[in-house]
Amino acid sequence: MSQAETEFAAPAGQGSGLAALLRKPWLFWATLFLSTALISHYAFDLYKALDARWIIRFPSAWQPDFEGRISAFMTWLLEDARILGLQFREITRGLAAMIEAPYDLVLDLFVRGLVFGQGQQAVQILPPLSWVAVVYAVVALGHYTKSWALAALMGGCFGYLAVFGQWESAMVTLSSVLIAVPLAAGGGLLLGILAYRLRWVDLMLRPVLDLMQTVPVFAYLVPILFMFGFGPVSALVATIIYATPPMIRVTIVALRGVPEELAELGRMVGCTPRQQMWKVMVPSAKPTIMVGVNQVIMLTLNMVIIASMIGAGGLGYDVLTALRRLDIGGGIEAGIAIVVLAIALDRLSQEYATRTVEQTARQAQGGWLRRHRWALSAAAVALATFLAGMVLPWIQNYPAAAEISTGAFWTRAMEYINVTYFDTLDAIKTVILQWFMLPVRAFFTGIPWVWGLFAATLIGLRAGGWRLAALVFCLVGLIVLAGLWTPAMMTVYLCGVSVVIASVIGIPLGIWAAGSAGSNRVIGAFVDTLQTLPSFVYLIPVVMLFRVGDFSAMIAIVAYALAPAVRYAAHGIRSIDPQVIEAGIVSGCTPAQLMRRIKLPMIVPELLLGLNQTIMLALSMLVITALVGTRDLGQDVYIALTKADTGQGIVVGLAVAFIAITADRILAASARQMRRKLGIEQ
Amino acid sequence: MNIIGAIGAGALALTTAGAAFAEVESTDPIRLTLHDWSGQLLTTTIMGKVLEEAGYNVEYVQADYIAQFAGLKTGDLHVAMEIWETTGREAMDEAFATGNVVSFGPTGMDAIEEWWFPAYMKEICPGLPDWQALNDCAQEFATAETAPFGRYLGGPVTWGGFDEERIESLGMDFEVVHAGTDAALFAELESAYQRQAPIVLWLYSPHWAPAKYEGEFVDFPDFEPACYEDPSWGINPDMAYDCGKPTGNIWKVGWSGVAEKWPGAAAAIEAFTLDNAAMGDMVGKVDLDGQEVDAVAQEWLDAHKDVWSAWIAD
Numbered sequence: 001m002s003q004a005e006t007e008f009a010a011p012a013g014q015g016s017g018l019a020a021l022l023r024k025p026w027l028f029w030a031t032l033f034l035s036t037a038l039i040s041h042y043a044f045d046l047y048k049a050l051d052a053r054w055i056i057r058f059p060s061a062w063q064p065d066f067e068g069r070i071s072a073f074m075t076w077l078l079e080d081a082r083i084l085g086l087q088f089r090e091i092t093r094g095l096a097a098m099i100e101a102p103y104d105l106v107l108d109l110f111v112r113g114l115v116f117g118q119g120q121q122a123v124q125i126l127p128p129l130s131w132v133a134v135v136y137a138v139v140a141l142g143h144y145t146k147s148w149a150l151a152a153l154m155g156g157c158f159g160y161l162a163v164f165g166q167w168e169s170a171m172v173t174l175s176s177v178l179i180a181v182p183l184a185a186g187g188g189l190l191l192g193i194l195a196y197r198l199r200w201v202d203l204m205l206r207p208v209l210d211l212m213q214t215v216p217v218f219a220y221l222v223p224i225l226f227m228f229g230f231g232p233v234s235a236l237v238a239t240i241i242y243a244t245p246p247m248i249r250v251t252i253v254a255l256r257g258v259p260e261e262l263a264e265l266g267r268m269v270g271c272t273p274r275q276q277m278w279k280v281m282v283p284s285a286k287p288t289i290m291v292g293v294n295q296v297i298m299l300t301l302n303m304v305i306i307a308s309m310i311g312a313g314g315l316g317y318d319v320l321t322a323l324r325r326l327d328i329g330g331g332i333e334a335g336i337a338i339v340v341l342a343i344a345l346d347r348l349s350q351e352y353a354t355r356t357v358e359q360t361a362r363q364a365q366g367g368w369l370r371r372h373r374w375a376l377s378a379a380a381v382a383l384a385t386f387l388a389g390m391v392l393p394w395i396q397n398y399p400a401a402a403e404i405s406t407g408a409f410w411t412r413a414m415e416y417i418n419v420t421y422f423d424t425l426d427a428i429k430t431v432i433l434q435w436f437m438l439p440v441r442a443f444f445t446g447i448p449w450v451w452g453l454f455a456a457t458l459i460g461l462r463a464g465g466w467r468l469a470a471l472v473f474c475l476v477g478l479i480v481l482a483g484l485w486t487p488a489m490m491t492v493y494l495c496g497v498s499v500v501i502a503s504v505i506g507i508p509l510g511i512w513a514a515g516s517a518g519s520n521r522v523i524g525a526f527v528d529t530l531q532t533l534p535s536f537v538y539l540i541p542v543v544m545l546f547r548v549g550d551f552s553a554m555i556a557i558v559a560y561a562l563a564p565a566v567r568y569a570a571h572g573i574r575s576i577d578p579q580v581i582e583a584g585i586v587s588g589c590t591p592a593q594l595m596r597r598i599k600l601p602m603i604v605p606e607l608l609l610g611l612n613q614t615i616m617l618a619l620s621m622l623v624i625t626a627l628v629g630t631r632d633l634g635q636d637v638y639i640a641l642t643k644a645d646t647g648q649g650i651v652v653g654l655a656v657a658f659i660a661i662t663a664d665r666i667l668a669a670s671a672r673q674m675r676r677k678l679g680i681e682q
Numbered sequence: 683m684n685i686i687g688a689i690g691a692g693a694l695a696l697t698t699a700g701a702a703f704a705e706v707e708s709t710d711p712i713r714l715t716l717h718d719w720s721g722q723l724l725t726t727t728i729m730g731k732v733l734e735e736a737g738y739n740v741e742y743v744q745a746d747y748i749a750q751f752a753g754l755k756t757g758d759l760h761v762a763m764e765i766w767e768t769t770g771r772e773a774m775d776e777a778f779a780t781g782n783v784v785s786f787g788p789t790g791m792d793a794i795e796e797w798w799f800p801a802y803m804k805e806i807c808p809g810l811p812d813w814q815a816l817n818d819c820a821q822e823f824a825t826a827e828t829a830p831f832g833r834y835l836g837g838p839v840t841w842g843g844f845d846e847e848r849i850e851s852l853g854m855d856f857e858v859v860h861a862g863t864d865a866a867l868f869a870e871l872e873s874a875y876q877r878q879a880p881i882v883l884w885l886y887s888p889h890w891a892p893a894k895y896e897g898e899f900v901d902f903p904d905f906e907p908a909c910y911e912d913p914s915w916g917i918n919p920d921m922a923y924d925c926g927k928p929t930g931n932i933w934k935v936g937w938s939g940v941a942e943k944w945p946g947a948a949a950a951i952e953a954f955t956l957d958n959a960a961m962g963d964m965v966g967k968v969d970l971d972g973q974e975v976d977a978v979a980q981e982w983l984d985a986h987k988d989v990w991s992a993w994i995a996d
């Protein structure tokens with residue numbers, strides 16, 4: 001232990017020398033990198049020479065049995081725990097029933113129709129809403145919300161679902177969105193208000209939110225299944241847990257952003273606290289709050305694939321089964337249908353957020369009939385198509401004969417690419433693997449845990465002082481204690497490599513997008529599609545071209561995590577003070593100099609935030625890439641899920657969250673430091 | 683959104699009414715789980731249709747293969763028609779131990795799992811399917827990551843299978859690369875097959891892949907329990923696993939309450955059997971000819987009325 005002790009003692013003992021080292025960035029990073037590389041390279045020899053296996057492997061005798069205790073706790077919670085005389089499981093089952101009732105209703109409306117009786121002997125009394133009625137209703141909603149243009153977009157998107165044969169599955173998915181979004185958005189709003197009003201709630205919520213956003217969903221699926229039963233309700237609960245945190249955060253930010261004058265006005269006219277909140281604060285914060293709702297919708301659609309693994313049907317299930325059959329075309333079609341649904345809901349919620357007072361006032365004019373013309377006409381169309389549908393079946397259900405399928409096209413295209421370009425792609429892959437990925441892997445996986453813990457703490461110290469260093473030490477220390485150091489380093493390697501590549505591709509794209517409105521639109525649509533298209537859709541084609549392994553996983557992660565790198569770079573360039581650029585031009589900078597000397601240094605803090613988001617997305621993607629076959633924490637979480645091992649799932653999930661939180665805190669602190677240096681922020 | 687409210691209110695009034703089917707013990711729906719491979723969908727659909735013929739209510743629930751045990755233990759789910767000895771043994775044993783899950787006996791189908799190669803590899807490696815011939819041309823299967831060893835694509839780590847041990851004890855020049863899911867497994871096979879490129883990987887049967895792609899299972903020394911337990915058995919006197927993989931039953935399992943609540947249904951489920959040939963034929967119809975699962979199941983039902991009516995004859 002002597003080596004470890006001196007290392008731990010170092011930050012405390014050599015205060016002055018260390019402080020000097022910490023101040024010079026290049027010296028600090030170069031020293032740290034070189035020493036880590038050396039130690040990483042010789043760790044194995046050191047272990048052999050000293051016969052000290054604890055150097056590379058944390059001794060299992062020192063590991064507390066986190067997994068077993070959590071599993072035991074869950075068993076106790078589910079089988080013995082009682083609250084007010086009620087069994088815990090009865091309470092969760094009651095909650096499940098409360099969610100299930102409205103869900104069944106929506107499902108009846110869109111998919112099943114009004115059914116009498118149970119199971120297969122059920123008799124349909126009323127059919128579900130006809131496709132014509134639903135398309136009309138969304139068109140009317142689009143027109144009501146904004147304009148004919150939005151109406152046309154809505155009609156186009158939903159029409160697409162019908163024409164391409166995705167109608168029924170899309171309606172199942174839409175039903176779950178219609179239940180999950182109000183619950184997540186409403187719950188998020190209430191918790192956000194509570195956190196805004198009570199400081200202790202805010203302080204308590206913060207770490208919980210961090211965990212909710214960083215623990216992979218797979219980790220808590222098993223306990224949810226136990227608590228809420230098998231089927232769509234568990235999927236809805238998982239979706240709600242996943243989609244609520246941004247809503248809470250946005251609500252808090254939105255309420256804090258309400259101008260003090262407005263709040264003052266409310267108090268002066270004598271509002272009660274309740275009136276103050278609901279009549280003054282929430283309405284004035286509404287535009288920002290709606291951004292949160294938009295986030296909730298997007299995250300809900302992100303979850304459809306995972307939700308379908310535990311009993312939610314719909315488009316996610318179609319993607320999953322199509323790809324299990326290697327029906328790549330079918331998978332892509334269902335995947336695109338998810339994107340189309342996302343586009344429609346995204347635009348609608350965004351436009352709704354920016355509705356103007358004049359528009360609302362204009363629509364409130366006229367008689368009752370005129371004011372309610374959208375809802376009334378939609379009801380009329382629903383009734384008319386129901387009656388007509390009894391005679392003309394194509395009005396009720398879109399005729400299968402008129403459906404278009406592009407499935408065969410995609411499958412053929414994939415085969416062509418595979419047969420023609422495999423060798424080229426394989427050569428590229430080999431070069432990147434040999435010269436970049438494998439060396440990085442050797443570097444990270446070689447780091448002994450003692451040194452890793454020390455180095456991470458040191459980085460925390462440099463970026464954010466003693467408090468951050470203590471936090472990093474605890475988080476990384478817990479990962480070591482849980483015996484997860486090696487898979488954690490695999491995670492850091494895969495995630496790190498992917499983030500570097502995503503940045504190399506994404507930052508130039510972002511700078512380019514900031515250049516003109518045209519390029520912005522094209523690149524924006526490209527990254528949006530990459531992000532909403534379920535990753536499983538491109539995972540399988542990627543495996544066909546690049547085989548099972550880290551490289552395929554890396555490509556999938558890059559595709560998903562590219563978006564923030566692009567967006568933050570573009571945002572950074574756009575938000576540079578024009579006067580600074582003006583000054584550069586006046587002093588005779590060429591465009592290249594302008595970019596290198598002025599723009600790039602100015603956007604570094606923004607890039608760091610983008611990097612932070614990229615890392616978060618990359619980590620959340622790791623669990624999905626486990627489906628391809630990786631050997632990191634993501635794989636451990638996935639194995640825990642397939643074995644229904646609650647303890648293992650939660651422990652490994654928390655380890656992923658700890659890595660995410662460590663990276664987040666260090667980068668946020670560095671960005672703050674840098675902004676201060678650049679004089680953007682005090 | 684007024685319309686939603688109006689129709690929704692109507693729907694709420696009608697949640698608990700049940701149709702009258704007198705002869706069965708309970709008209710509550712029996713929940714059968716559906717997974718994501720066609721063979722299982724077929725088995726389950728056939729069982730469901732037979733139970734309906736007997737007058738029971740049946741509901742199908744999509745569920746993950748292993749995660750479903752959580753639902754079977756609590757009685758949220760009732761019957762799982764295909765749990766493979768080869769991949770589900772651990773989960774089954776754990777579930778049986780709780781007393782809430784019971785076995786409904788074998789389905790009559792045999793699970794085969796083994797190393798498999800496409801037929802065109804026989805030209806490159808004469809002597810296949812013998813495992814020694816495979817080993818002699820291991821370099822043909824090598825890739826940048828595994829060279830100088832051949833690359834064997836194994837199943838997900840959770841499937842087990844002792845392939846690393848098998849390679850070690852038979853002294854084979856191969857390295858195992860684990861796919862994360864069987865979707866990834868078959869994606870690689872499809873890719874290699876399109877290019878007629880060398881590949882050897884874990885396949886199983888009954889499945890559509892051995893029907894769609896022309897090829898054979900590798901011929902290892904036959905499995906015996908002694909081979910896994912006794913190192914002295916077989917070619918390598920010092921190590922176990924010097925043989926092929928065991929074949930095993932595919933089991934029907936379910937919630938222990940099924941037999942009390944629907945005794946007739948439980949008897950029918952226990953009586954259910956199919957064989958590999960019939961199943962392979964039906965899987966082919968679904969996955970290769972693109973027919974609907976429901977239609978194929980109905981076709982089997984129509985053709986084998988005598989078989990399944992015996993299951994529900996009491």
